[in-house]
Amino acid sequence: MFTRNELIAPVLGIACALALAISLPAAATATPAAEAVQEIAAGLEGAVTKAAGEVAATAEQAVPDAGVAAPAPVPVAAATAEEAKSSSTAEAAKQIHKTKHWSWEYTNPDTGQKLGKKNVINNFCTSVTSNHSFCSACHIGYGWADDSFDFSSEANVDCIVCHDTTGTYKKLPGLSGHPNYETMEWPPHSGRFRPPTDLKKIAQNVGPTSRKTCGTCHFYGGGGDAVKHGDLDSSLTNPGRYLDVHMDSEGLNFSCSRCHVTDEHEVSGSRYGVTAADEKGVLVPGSLDPRNPTTCVACHGNTPHPDKAAKLNDHTRKLACQTCHIPAYARSTLQTKMSWDWSTAGKLDEQGHRIQLKNSAGKVVYDSKKGNFTYDRYVVPEYQWFNGEVKFTLFGDQVSEDSVVKINEFQGDANDPDARIWPVRVFRGKQMYDKGLQTLAVLHTAGKDDAAFWGNYDWDKAMEVGMRAAGSEYSGELGFVSTEMSWPVTHMVSPKEDALDCESCHTDGGRLAGIEGIYLPARDRMPLIDTIGFGIALLALIGVLIHGGIRVILAKREG
Amino acid sequence: MERIYIFKRFERFWHWTQALLIITMMITGFEIHGTYSNLGFETAVEVHTIAAWALITLWVFAIFWHFTTGEWKQYIPTMDKVEAMFRYYLTGIFTHAEHPFRQTTLHKHNPLQRLAYLFVKLLINPLIWASGFLYLFYTSWESWGLGWLNLEWIATIHVIAAFMMLIFFIAHIYLATTGHKPMSHIKAMITGWEEID
Numbered sequence: 001m002f003t004r005n006e007l008i009a010p011v012l013g014i015a016c017a018l019a020l021a022i023s024l025p026a027a028a029t030a031t032p033a034a035e036a037v038q039e040i041a042a043g044l045e046g047a048v049t050k051a052a053g054e055v056a057a058t059a060e061q062a063v064p065d066a067g068v069a070a071p072a073p074v075p076v077a078a079a080t081a082e083e084a085k086s087s088s089t090a091e092a093a094k095q096i097h098k099t100k101h102w103s104w105e106y107t108n109p110d111t112g113q114k115l116g117k118k119n120v121i122n123n124f125c126t127s128v129t130s131n132h133s134f135c136s137a138c139h140i141g142y143g144w145a146d147d148s149f150d151f152s153s154e155a156n157v158d159c160i161v162c163h164d165t166t167g168t169y170k171k172l173p174g175l176s177g178h179p180n181y182e183t184m185e186w187p188p189h190s191g192r193f194r195p196p197t198d199l200k201k202i203a204q205n206v207g208p209t210s211r212k213t214c215g216t217c218h219f220y221g222g223g224g225d226a227v228k229h230g231d232l233d234s235s236l237t238n239p240g241r242y243l244d245v246h247m248d249s250e251g252l253n254f255s256c257s258r259c260h261v262t263d264e265h266e267v268s269g270s271r272y273g274v275t276a277a278d279e280k281g282v283l284v285p286g287s288l289d290p291r292n293p294t295t296c297v298a299c300h301g302n303t304p305h306p307d308k309a310a311k312l313n314d315h316t317r318k319l320a321c322q323t324c325h326i327p328a329y330a331r332s333t334l335q336t337k338m339s340w341d342w343s344t345a346g347k348l349d350e351q352g353h354r355i356q357l358k359n360s361a362g363k364v365v366y367d368s369k370k371g372n373f374t375y376d377r378y379v380v381p382e383y384q385w386f387n388g389e390v391k392f393t394l395f396g397d398q399v400s401e402d403s404v405v406k407i408n409e410f411q412g413d414a415n416d417p418d419a420r421i422w423p424v425r426v427f428r429g430k431q432m433y434d435k436g437l438q439t440l441a442v443l444h445t446a447g448k449d450d451a452a453f454w455g456n457y458d459w460d461k462a463m464e465v466g467m468r469a470a471g472s473e474y475s476g477e478l479g480f481v482s483t484e485m486s487w488p489v490t491h492m493v494s495p496k497e498d499a500l501d502c503e504s505c506h507t508d509g510g511r512l513a514g515i516e517g518i519y520l521p522a523r524d525r526m527p528l529i530d531t532i533g534f535g536i537a538l539l540a541l542i543g544v545l546i547h548g549g550i551r552v553i554l555a556k557r558e559g
Numbered sequence: 560m561e562r563i564y565i566f567k568r569f570e571r572f573w574h575w576t577q578a579l580l581i582i583t584m585m586i587t588g589f590e591i592h593g594t595y596s597n598l599g600f601e602t603a604v605e606v607h608t609i610a611a612w613a614l615i616t617l618w619v620f621a622i623f624w625h626f627t628t629g630e631w632k633q634y635i636p637t638m639d640k641v642e643a644m645f646r647y648y649l650t651g652i653f654t655h656a657e658h659p660f661r662q663t664t665l666h667k668h669n670p671l672q673r674l675a676y677l678f679v680k681l682l683i684n685p686l687i688w689a690s691g692f693l694y695l696f697y698t699s700w701e702s703w704g705l706g707w708l709n710l711e712w713i714a715t716i717h718v719i720a721a722f723m724m725l726i727f728f729i730a731h732i733y734l735a736t737t738g739h740k741p742m743s744h745i746k747a748m749i750t751g752w753e754e755i756d
């Protein structure tokens with residue numbers, strides 16, 4: 001008997017090999033050697049396509065009538081697949097196993113904090129723990145339903161979600177990282193149906209990652225388009241120059257990986273370990289320097305402005321590029337979420353049904369499952385010193401209702417040479433905490449069992465399951481704390497003509513009004529010196545006017 | 560009425576260029592300071608910076624001129640008749656009392672002027688120039704071994720000097736009208752010829 005996992009893995013293994021085959025000709029130039037490479041690649045492509053076709057066909061036969069398990073003919077397909085899977089595909093899977101995209105774990109080398117999506121509690125959907133089968137719709141694997149998931153299995157690696165070019169591959173929440181293999185009502189109770197995922201077609205059309213593939217997860221974080229980041233949403237699939245000068249689909253047309261350079265499938269540039277400043281400047285592509293390539297400075301250096309605007313180059317000692325060059329985020333028609341209040345969740349109508357209220361723009365502002373939301377567009381970031389180090393409030397850390405809990409706190413101040421003033425999206429919320437244990441709570445939100453909050457709206461039941469999954473016993477006392485989560489604003493880079501002008505900060509009450517530790521001309525002055533200086537100047541003026549006035553009067557009298 | 564030639568061509572050029580530059584620097588400087596907004600911060604900084612270099616250049620020429628012509632001696636301070644000058648401005652000027660000082664080509668400034676201009680040349684100008692120069696190059700302080708400096712202090716010194724300049728400017732313009740006739744001094748600075756009693 002073969003499980004769905006074992007079936008799909010070979011298909012996708014082939015697809016991975018295919019991806020490699022496709023990428024080879026792209027790199028080739030018109031030398032004989034290169035032509036040879038091209039031929040090999042073409043051959044490989046043919047073979048792989050055929051194999052993929054076979055496997056996919058088998059898979060298609062097998063899955064619909066078998067449900068979870070699939071019947072016999074598979075070994076043949078598996079063998080084919082095993083052959084087709086080149087060593088580099090296996091290599092790729094091994095590489096994937098080492099990435100944050102796979103492990104959802106990251107240990108901060110400076111603070112020792114265990115971070116990553118698996119460990120962090122945020123103030124959106126709050127926690128992956130106890131909710132894997134839903135959250136793993138954005139995991140690059142198959143089958144992460146609970147703690148028994150095999151992280152060492154190469155067959156569990158989902159190449160397609162990143163390498164699909166058809167745009168038809170969709171991993172659905174609740175399927176533990178799988179797409180639907182059968183016709184399925186989606187969204188649930190919508191009366192609309194998704195046909196089975198066409199794996200054959202998808203396997204024949206794998207390719208490099210794109211804004212679209214990365215976006216399938218990163219544009220939709222937090223439960224929908226534009227919700228989480230504010231500077232990442234589906235408007236970046238085909239953005240205009242105005243929205244992002246690098247990704248501009250009719251201009252530079254950068255894919256994500258143009259900046260988020262990958263090395264052995266590990267994608268660079270992570271908000272868990274941010275490079276807030278890089279004094280060393282340009283990082284030449286191909287250099288062995290282990291610096292982070294995903295910074296503005298890596299390409300532009302620290303003195304990017306032309307001589308006639310040399311004064312701007314002085315600013316890079318104190319400001320992140322993003323501060324002036326991303327004047328606002330969520331700059332499309334899509335609204336991003338600005339706050340999420342869980343404390344109102346769970347109210348039902350008279351028939352005991354879920355309530356959803358929408359605003360005039362059609363965005364849900366209340367949902368029984370989640371509570372209240374607010375939204376905004378063209379959001380002006382907040383600004384703060386940031387040296388790249390982020391401290392999180394993790395499960396078990398003491399929290400209370402007396403103060404706003406910083407889900408994560410950006411470190412750094414004016415005296416820190418590694419710190420720059422950064423634009424920050426601050427997402428505010430109110431969320432569950434265990435009053436007895438005084439820790440942020442893990443709530444069992446999603447699942448088909450009768451404890452999941454999103455089905456049964458019973459706080460205590462859902463808390464019990466969630467907290468236990470996190471390794472604690474729920475004290476029985478649920479509370480809500482105010483929380484803030486900070487996100488560096490770094491996408492949606494405006495064209496230079498839209499960058500902030502001087503007066504945005506060089507004025508009283510400007511954007512940097514709250515930034516301490518620097519002298520900012522036009523914002524800062526010593527009031528006493530102004531009073532004395534203008535005072536004496538005024539007295540001098542009055543003095544000469546009186547003196548002159550007397551002279552004029554006397555002169556008139558004399559005729 | 561008598562006329563004497565006191566301001567030579569270079570001196571007049573220097574004076575009016577300097578006047579223009581200093582007015583420009585005050586207008587843009589106090590905008591940079593955040594007192595008002597007028598040209599916009601960016602333009603104010605650009606104009607202020609260009610004017611700064613122009614003023615420095617002018618000063619270099621002026622200093623050279625003063626020394627090569629010996630005109631610097633015009634600014635040697637004297638306390639002689641200072642009190643009389645004060646009394647003149649406080650009362651004598653209203654009663655047509657005789658001016659305690661007689662201008663000549665060798666002594667073109669009255670004792671109060673001498674003191675005031677010396678104060679400008681030895682205190683305000685160097686202060687404004689040194690603090691302004693440091694302000695311009697604040698990113699280089701560390702490499703010059705001046706890392707201990709602090710922009711707030713430098714800016715404050717610059718602002719204090721700017722206030723002194725503003726106060727001087729007000730008094731100076733008014734006193735320019737206290738010649739033989741209200742326009743006598745001003746005409747003199749334009750034509751070089753001063754009318755005296």
Ligand code: HEM
Nearest residue numbers: 521581584585588589591592611688691692694695714721
């Ligand atoms: C009559 C002459 C001048 C006046 C009245 C004047 C006045 C001012 C004032 C009021 C400020 C604002 C300071 C603050 O609030 O921080 C300023 C800024 C400044 N001044 Fe001057 N200044 C004069 C000459 C100079 C000179 C000669 C230099 C250079 C050698 C200079 C360089 C600067 C610089 C670099 C700034 C800061 C502009 C910036 O923010 O980049 N100034 N000035």
